[in-house]
Amino acid sequence: MTDWTSLFSRHVSTLVERYTEGLALAGYHGVLIPAGAPDRRFQDDQDFPFWGNPFFRQWVPSRGAPESMLVFVPGETVQLVHYQPRDYWHVAPEPAESFWSNAQEIKVINSPDQLRGCLPQDLSSFALLGYEDGRFSSWGLGAVNPPELMHYLTWMRAYKTPYEQACMREANRIAAHAHQAAVDAFHEGLSEFDIHLRYLAASRHRECELPYGNIVALNEHGAVLHYDDYDREPPAERRAFLIDAGASFRNYHADITRTYAAGKGDFADMVERMNAEQLGIIDDIQVGMSYGELHDVMHRRIAGILSDFDIVRLPAETIYDRGYTRTFFPHGLGHLIGLQTHDVGGWLTGSDGAQVGRHPDYPALRLQRTIEADMLFTIEPGLYFINQLLSEHEGCADFNWPRIESLKPFGGIRIEDTVLVRDGGTENLTRSFLTLKH
Template structure:
């Protein structure tokens, strides 16, 4: 894989330089300065939280464990890496940079965090992108909107180099999903399933792009369930797993739902959601409004609810009345890349602005029109959430819901199917399904 990345990286770097040149010119700055960041110390403690690198830093180079380091770019010049390699016998010292990307940078090694300051350009003439823990009082992040808006807007368009890393993240994630399904079939607990997942992807919890969701039975109705029961239930009727993996800082985000033994009707519902999900994936094409696709998904899933006997109303009535939102209460998906919920999802243009969410759909994370090069998740679901269903019982249309059938399905929690999809001219590329097929 390194040979492929080595071949693709120069073009990726050229694209970043071009975008940054424009962004700096618009903001009136001469330099881009990006701190990798520093570990955050726990309150009233001398231990740190796991280090998470600044996404703007790892956009330029695949260096995830370099706290205290800095990236400096000046248009027309070779990018510089100020690399902190401290003298330290308490911790593992980061190895000297190596790999296919190092020849594209001027690299300066410093031994103390403060020594890096002398290697940075004037803060007054620099766009410094980071958080409040990124550096020192002398060099504070200013995050100029003109620069940020341009970079975030264009980050939606992935380079071939980025797509190759995202395919690898998908391959790692699907290996984990296969191992998790096997553990579920063997009767493991939620914690045991998660441990099987980690072993298969060969990553620690802190290295995953997000906290895994591993829910058995009714826990599948908790959208962000992360409790990990230590003991297996007496009967594992259903299993929902939402878990991804990373590759050089790029994320995959994959969800699957499985039925246990003797859950034929629930399996039929899974199959219906899966078929609907694949039909939504097929619409990931240039020119497609993502909010329109989200609303279309509501109509399609309302049709599934009607066909499977949960409601006795038209899909149009189910969407207009809010019934569909009780069963499908989240957005259809989001952008993905350097972050699992990538930035720029609401931007109207490279100069800023916001595209509003459709009325009645507050949890949608992406409102842009799809264009070639974007990568999005498609993750429809149908859930049986007690709180939301209770709110329907007092509504005038409550008689159009088969409550006995709904109650029979509460024991399964819910269904979500999620793939990572590349928008291309012509047929979309489903990185998730392709990775599963390789297994």
């Protein structure tokens, strides 16, 4: 049984330490963190689904608390100004749950107009982190999103507390259950749209609660990296299924991808090989190595697949040296994950904001930091048959074009897990709940 009260209390203590140090470095007395407010559609009376400020969501495990604000001053009790409207048109945000309410002093307001009166009178030494709302311009704030503080807190977000790790385990459990429902639907012959609906039902999520739009791709649609079109009718022939779909738990996310073949054959064998290589690259993870180095090693593994399956008629080392793997594996090996699916800070080299910039050989790589304990990131190698990229090598004798044409109708392969780094190894949060089964 998870002791959420204890975990959250320790989590808040860690945040207090980080914010105290960050404010001292940046030279501010305190910080205001607004949850944010819903955005109104153009020429409409409806709002877009609300998605709160990640700095706020790290402190407040609520599904949504628009118009609320967290106030932190080192040495003082953390204060949450919680907006609870008296509104018979909508359901108000849920009240604070017992496991986290004791870690904060909570003031309830019934109107956003009451917010300013709950804050310190003099805000000239306060920084605000979050959405730049015009209402705040008259408050006399010291700064809005000051870079020194933003850089420090963004850097520290890569190191997940035990509470955050527990939330992400639960998110992976939920997503894994829904993935199994989706693959069952695939084998039943359902359409992309109906597989997606089956996933939503199993995850108990509405679409607006998902961490990102589900990718549900049958056959050649698996070659579109962020495919989200969802055919309403099933294809005449089922060949392959790629699903990249996640779930959320208390503001923390899961991001899982699996690929399945409809039957035995070369593509099914390639999926099994990719599964082995994905687990192999996870075994290669070591504290102190660069994630960019890990990505490069994965390209060598992809080169082995291309050679062994006679997709490129060259030895693996030559395929790697000539850069051919980039045609079949054009995205990064993975990314930081947590409060955001693609969590921030992947290119930073320190808490001062310095960063490495786009990788010269792998421009789509989102994560280049040195791997350290308590980091959580995804490992998601892929191999695709993308017409646009293959056309750049048209006529190249190194490519086995008949073989490639026979594999194009299957789209591509991606297998993705979330990995927690520990001093003595790694914990695969995804494989605890979902293995690759056909």
